Structure formats: C-alpha cells, structure tokens
Amino acid sequence: xxxxxxxxxxxxxCKKGDSVETTVxxxxxxxxxxxxxxLTPSHGFSGIPGSNGMPGVPGxxxxxxxxxRDGEKGQTGDKGVQGxxxxxxxxxxxxxxxxxxxxxMTGIKGDKGDGGSRGIIGKPGEQGIKGLQGRKGDKGxxxxxxxxxxxxxxxxxxxxxxxxxxxxxxxKDCLFNKLQADTAIKVSFQGNMRVIGDNRCSRWFFKFNxxxxxxxxxxxxxxYNSWPSGNPNLLHHRSFEGYCENILQGRITVELWVGQCxxxxxxxxxxxxxxxxxxxxxxxxxxxxx
Numbered sequence: 001x002x003x004x005x006x007x008x009x010x011x012x013x014c015k016k017g018d019s020v021e022t023t024v025x026x027x028x029x030x031x032x033x034x035x036x037x038x039l040t041p042s043h044g045f046s047g048i049p050g051s052n053g054m055p056g057v058p059g060x061x062x063x064x065x066x067x068x069r070d071g072e073k074g075q076t077g078d079k080g081v082q083g084x085x086x087x088x089x090x091x092x093x094x095x096x097x098x099x100x101x102x103x104x105m106t107g108i109k110g111d112k113g114d115g116g117s118r119g120i121i122g123k124p125g126e127q128g129i130k131g132l133q134g135r136k137g138d139k140g141x142x143x144x145x146x147x148x149x150x151x152x153x154x155x156x157x158x159x160x161x162x163x164x165x166x167x168x169x170x171x172k173d174c175l176f177n178k179l180q181a182d183t184a185i186k187v188s189f190q191g192n193m194r195v196i197g198d199n200r201c202s203r204w205f206f207k208f209n210x211x212x213x214x215x216x217x218x219x220x221x222x223x224y225n226s227w228p229s230g231n232p233n234l235l236h237h238r239s240f241e242g243y244c245e246n247i248l249q250g251r252i253t254v255e256l257w258v259g260q261c262x263x264x265x266x267x268x269x270x271x272x273x274x275x276x277x278x279x280x281x282x283x284x285x286x287x288x289x290x
Contacts, residue, residue: 153283154177154283155282157281157282158172159279160277161273163271163273163275164271164273166270167267167270168260169258170257172255174254175253177250178247178249178284184247184284184287185208185244185245185252185254186241186244186282186285187206187242187254187282188241188280189206189241189256190278191279192237192272192274192276192278193270193271194223195223195224196231196233197225198228199266200268201222201224201265202222202259202261202270203223203260205218205220205221206218206220206244207255208254213242214246215244221240223268224265243285254280
C-alpha cells in the first residue's frame, strides 16, 4: 500500500514538471524526465483486484469408467475356531469283504482242560513183595475227656418252603434232643432274607428255650438297607451260624426270630423265605478248646 502511494506521488511530481517552470539545471531536469518516462507505463497501472465471482453450475457427471482388473490374491487368513460337531450321519453301506489275512502267530498255551471220564477198572494186579517195617511214630497229643466227646453224630434239620412277611416275631421253631450235658449246640439258618426301606434295619437271631445264647454270645445276623434314590426289593439267599454252650442236657426248643436292630435303627420291612427252601440245622458237638 505504501509503495502504491509513493508511486502516485512521484507521478504527480512528473506531471507538475511538465507545466511548472523550475530553476533546476537542464542536466538534472533531463535526468528526472528520463526517470519519469521509465517509471510511467504506457498502458497505465493495474486496477484493484475484484471480488471472487459466483461459483459456476456443477458440471454433468462423467461416464462410468471401465471396471478395473481383479486385485492380487490376498494372504490366507488365520484358522478359525473349530465348529460344533455335526449330527451323526446315516449308517453307510456295508463294504465288500476284505482279503483273507496272513495266518496269525501261535497263541499262548491254554489252561489245562477238565479231567476225562473215569476209565474202566482194570484187572487186579499180582500181590507185591512185602515191604520193610516202618519206623515207630511220634507220641500223639493227649485226647479230650471221654465225658465231652460225642460218641455218635447227633444232628437234625427243620425245613420249610414258604414266605413269612412279619417284621418282628418268631419265624420258626425246631425241637432237638441234647444227649449229653458237657457239649455244645451248633445252629445255622439257610434261606432268603430281605429288607425294604431307606435307612432301615432288621435282625435275625436264634433263641434256645425262649432265651438268646449267652455262651459265649448271641447268634445273629443284621441286614441294613440304604437306598436314598429308590426302594429296590432285593431278595438274596443268606445264611448265618454259630455255637452255643452252657445248654443243659435234654429237650431243647431252637427258635428263629426276626426283630429290630440295636442302636435305635428304624425297623425295616422284612421278609423271610421266597420261592426257595429255608433250613434250620442243629448239631450237638464237642465243647471248644479251653
């Protein structure tokens, strides 16, 4: 802006030089006139730039270019997470039989077979030569007192085939004749025993003339059942036995009972015998060693 003002003032001076008389020397006046001619353009000064015109109307969109070529093949991506297992397919057709394989190796030697049937008895052989007399044996142990030895076998069994569903009480009794005083009685039961119910218990036991054995202890069997998730009816064959001493000589009533277990367990739904024979076995035997 300052340069423009300077030029304008200088031009005014050049115009005055043409019309005003001066006392300047001719040489200096000529120099000033040359400078005015050089600085004064023949076509005049440029005007002040005008403001920007209004934006033109947008042109018509050009035609769509041709489709570019396919890009290069990208790199293989990372392996994805394994998908869920698909549903089981239908069973395929049976393949054709394969060729026969090579003979296998010799197997391990098997267990010894069962013995064969007994052969026909052969003819008696000739009597052999009499052997030498053997050496004298060691002295044997002292035998038991003749009083406590049973001179002959004395036993009895009572059998029946029926089911008894009572939970408490006498199941069966069996009479027995004890021949000697200084002997013991061996008793056993064989049959089916069952208990139903969760956390239930039943006890089977023997009595002799109305009392349980006290010499040395009771003869019993306890069956406990615990099935929190169900109520199965398991019918098993069971057996129990024992020896009872200090029983007097003579007639004895041996009784099989069922009842509640000790320690406060809840009485179970008991059953004695089921589709099978039940037995009470009684035998008089020698007393136990001291």
